[in-house]
Amino acid sequence: MTRSATTSISAGNTQASAQARLVPALFAIGFGLFLFIGTGFAAPSLIHNATHDTRHSLGLPCH
Amino acid sequence: MFKTIIVSAFGAGLVVAATLSVVQSVTTEPLLFHAETFEGAEAPAPAAAPHEHANGEAHAHDAAPAEAAAAPAHEHDPDEWSPADGFERTAYTFLANLLMGVAVSAILLGMMTLRGGAINGRTGVLWGVAGFFAAALLPSLGLTPELPGTPAAELEARQLWWLATAAASAIGIALIVFSQSWLLKVAGLVIGVLPHLVGAPVPPSLEAAYPAVLAAEFATASLVVSALLWAGSGVAAGWLYQRLSRAA
Numbered sequence: 001m002t003r004s005a006t007t008s009i010s011a012g013n014t015q016a017s018a019q020a021r022l023v024p025a026l027f028a029i030g031f032g033l034f035l036f037i038g039t040g041f042a043a044p045s046l047i048h049n050a051t052h053d054t055r056h057s058l059g060l061p062c063h
Numbered sequence: 064m065f066k067t068i069i070v071s072a073f074g075a076g077l078v079v080a081a082t083l084s085v086v087q088s089v090t091t092e093p094l095l096f097h098a099e100t101f102e103g104a105e106a107p108a109p110a111a112a113p114h115e116h117a118n119g120e121a122h123a124h125d126a127a128p129a130e131a132a133a134a135p136a137h138e139h140d141p142d143e144w145s146p147a148d149g150f151e152r153t154a155y156t157f158l159a160n161l162l163m164g165v166a167v168s169a170i171l172l173g174m175m176t177l178r179g180g181a182i183n184g185r186t187g188v189l190w191g192v193a194g195f196f197a198a199a200l201l202p203s204l205g206l207t208p209e210l211p212g213t214p215a216a217e218l219e220a221r222q223l224w225w226l227a228t229a230a231a232s233a234i235g236i237a238l239i240v241f242s243q244s245w246l247l248k249v250a251g252l253v254i255g256v257l258p259h260l261v262g263a264p265v266p267p268s269l270e271a272a273y274p275a276v277l278a279a280e281f282a283t284a285s286l287v288v289s290a291l292l293w294a295g296s297g298v299a300a301g302w303l304y305q306r307l308s309r310a311a
Contacts, residue, residue, distance in 0.1 A: 018179065020064070021064070021176050021177065021179065022177070023065075024064040024065035024068060024173075024176060025173045025174070025176035025177035026173070026177070027065055027173070028065065028068045028069070028072070028169045028170070028172055028173030028176065029169070029170055029173035029174060029177070030173075031069070031166075031169050031173075032072070032165075032166045032167065032168070032169030032170030032171075032173060033166070033170060034166075035162050035163075035165055035166035035169070036163065036166035036167065036170065037226075038162070039159055039162040039163050039166065040163065041222050041226070045143045046143070046144055049143060049144060049145035049146065050145075050146060050155045050158070050159065051155070051156075051159035051162075052145070053087070053091070053092065053095055053152065053155075053156040053159070054156050054159035054160055054163060055159075056091065056095055056208070056209065056210070056211065056285070057083075057087050057090075057091035057092070057095070057208075057284075057285055057288045058163065058199065058208075058285065058288060058289050058292065059199060059202070059203050059206070059207075059208030059209075059282075059285045059286065059289060060225065061206060061209075061215070061218060061221035061222045061225050062209065062211075062218075063209075063211065063215065063218060
């Protein structure tokens with residue numbers, strides 16, 4: 001009885017911490033992808049010209 | 064947790080950007096500048112080819128007035144703003160390196176957080192190396208890192224193939240590394256190979272105005288820079304995140 005209660009509590013905690021991780025993790029990935037694509041892929045020529053050498057040196061499609 | 068990720072990502076991005084800028088200044092940058100002296104010059108110029116370096120630069124100057132007429136599709140528009148050579152150009156490249164360093168660090172920390180488990184310099188570098196495979200090494204098999212003035216397929220098609228290949232490679236690597244079932248591991252392998260079976264957009268020609276060895280040197284240098292970006296971001300962001308979350 002006690003054991004099963006403890007098990008269910010710790011299982012609940014694990015689930016809660018996985019849920020607590022999910023939101024910041026997805027925000028961080030989204031933020032990173034936004035910056036990565038903005039810097040490495042964005043089409044406007046001002047952004048392209050400013051980031052030109054970085055795009056080339058990282059082997060990203062350029063021009 | 065999100066704040067710790069972002070602060071770690073910016074700290075790591077700064078370190079990585081400084082490292083990258085120094086390494087680029089002695090590897091990729093001189094090759095870019097060298098290749099640019101040939102830009103605007105007509106690509107297959109067999110008579111000029113044997114002359115090499117010093118003559119190549121003179122050749123590029125001679126060709127400059129004809130540039131507008133002879134310019135390939137990817138030529139820069141001279142009316143558009145672009146950073147002036149020297150400090151300004153270096154500063155913008157540093158800024159772009161910083162954004163890339165922050166971006167890669169945030170992506171890696173986000174993935175590690177999503178996965179759960181320890182986040183430190185040691186696990187960070189493993190994720191970083193995996194990221195290098197997914198977002199540099201494997202896409203480079205279809206789209207070789209290019210010098211300015213390389214004939215290439217339409218930009219949007221190449222960007223799409225690059226992004227799709229990076230995504231497929233990341234999914235493939237994750238399935239191979241993390242899944243328990245052999246079936247899923249094989250599926251990961253298939254997903255990773257698929258973009259290469261489809262094939263990258265093919266360039267319209269294989270001729271370039273610059274010497275071939277320049278392109279070979281650049282491809283290698285570029286992969287080294289990418290490896291430093293991903294592995295460096297992984298180790299620095301993982302280490303910082305561990306320090307900051309312990310202090311919090």
